[in-house]
Amino acid sequence: MHASTSPLLERTRGLTWFAIIRIGLVQASIGAMVMLTTTVLNRLMVVEYALAAALPAGLVGWHYAVQLCRPLWGHGSDKGAGRTIWIMGGLAVLALGACLAVQTTLITAEQWWLGLTLGIFAYTLIGIGVGASGTSALALLASGVAPERRAAAAAVTWIMMIAGIVVSAITVSQLIDPFSPERLWWVASGLLIACLTVAALATFRLEPREPFDFAETSKDTSPPSFREALSEIFAEKAARRFTLFIFASMMAFNMQDLILEPFAGLVFGMTPGESTGLGGMQSGGVLAGMIVAGIGGSAFKGRMPVELRHWIVFGCLGSAAALACLALGAKVGAGWPIHANVFALGFCNGLFAVAAIGAMMGLAGSGERTREGVRMGVWGAAQAIAFGLGGLVGSLGVDIGRRALDDGSAFQLVFAAEGALFVVAAWLAVRATQRGLAPPNQSSNVRKSGQGAFA
Incomplete structure (x- = not known):
């Protein structure tokens, strides 16, 4: 076997279906963590802590605004040693932001300005994490999937992302009742650790040592x-x-x-x-x-x-x-x-x-x-x-x-x-x-x- 080949790769056809599913697991992990911050915490702020609905809506909107920097993070993964490190680094930042978002939920009702400041920082990290990991995962998919497989690969990864949201939402809904701050911490921590573990296993030795070139062209190897x-x-x-x-x-x-x-x-x-x-x-x-x-x-x-x-x-x-x-x-x-x-x-x-x-x-x-x-x-x-x-x-x-x-x-x-x-x-x-x-x-x-x- 050639040194650059892998069981997950077919040199003439790009990433195998098993590899595509592994990238889908990364998307599922991203979806599950985002679900925690945009759905569960949103409800807790408005209902259990009686905060204005504009607060969580504004924080969620801010995490979208931060993702304007996606091209910059994508460029970094183009120039870096590999996309996996950007995927896992982004997921780690996302997990940290989610932890801080949980803390924001718990303290904002009593310490408004401290909670708001911490919330802005937390959702900034969430936006960075989603952007860096999601962009790099899709770039890896785009560079490694043969043209005739692209529609099916997109379907697989999107379906798995939605599945991650659905499964995590059902699991959290079952574990979080009866609600208490301590239970929220345990459930959130368990979800984040599980997502990071799944993503780490999914990306282990996933990238090829040599990039695919389905167009068979001699593209300049140095990114601009x-x-x-x-x-x-x-x-x-x-x-x-x-x-x-x-x-x-x-x-x-x-x-x-x-x-x-x-x-x-x-x-x-x-x-x-x-x-x-x-x-x-x-x-x-x-x-x-x-x-x-x-x-x-x-x-x-x-x-x-x-x-x-x-x-x-x-x-x-x-x-x-x-x-x-x-x-x-x-x-x-x-x-x-x-x-x-x-x-x-x-x-x-x-x-x-x-x-x-x-x-x-x-x-x-x-x-x-x-x-x-x-x-x-x-x-x-x-x-x-x-x-x-x-x-x-x-x-x-x-x-x-x-x-x-x-x-x-x-x-x-x-x-x-x-x-x-x-x-x-x-x-x-x-x-x-x-x-x-x-x-x-x-x-x-x-x-x-x-x-x-x-x-």
Whole structure:
């Protein structure tokens, strides 16, 4: 066996499925730790400690804002000794931030300014940890997955991330009752230690000693400076368009996240348990869409690049149609097939999300000198800001609309705006991929044209 080979690697096909699943375990660990800080602690601050809801919302928004630095951390993993050290280093920082966030929850009710100061520091660390580990994990995936496997690999890692969130949420919910500060510390510490252990085992000897080059080109082996890397990325028309697509689609994706359950309660009169079940219906749709896109996007290996573009556009337009139906349901009220409507929305969301990540991995390795880390960092930053802004815009839109209109009309306007944004995202996706993704044996002349994997 060649010295650079590994049981986890196939030199002609990149990372094996076992290796892809191991990267998925890293994503699951990240998702579980973030769940603790953005869901469990959010509820404890508002309910058990009677703090203003704006406090946890602001801290969560701040951790998204910190992730604007994702390109910088991605560039660091490009230039460093390996991506694994960035993944594990980021997870360690995330775990430390989560511990401090728990302490913030416990002291803010009695010592407001101390708690706020500690909270800002804690969620800064959380943003750094998520950005550094997540960007490096996706860069490792992008650089090591063969083109025909990208859609399926994206589906696997996203599904595992969601599974990590779900499993950890169920586990924490079972262990944290009856609530006490001491029990919170034990449960949180156990979760964080378990996540770090799983990630450490998953990344052990995962990286290849030599990088893959599926395009079979002689790329300059010395990464450029950070400023040069950003200049190269934004000089590419396709990369600029794809960045706008990521921002628009992910903002639309997250606009209903904070308002779906209030919508179910105010317009359809659902109980908290029923509205939570509706949210679960949407998540089930997302998972189904991811599975279908992951299988379908890899089923036609010869035409896979074109298929990815089709999945993206179909998912965005399907999401827009589902939101148009939801806007109609906001006026109809009781009797509307709300569960089927929400499942369809989640399904289309899952379709475009997996295809977009697969396409992102294709474009990540297309630079003449830039590496996957900084490119994934740019798109990760666009996604993080879009997520935070989407949730804020959706919530503010409903609040403002309810002051001037009835509840149904307020939600109708927000859903209509979200659907329109999905249509814009579909148009941007077509513009960014108008000639499809480049095939694996693309010549270096095409790669150096500045268009990369997209034309």
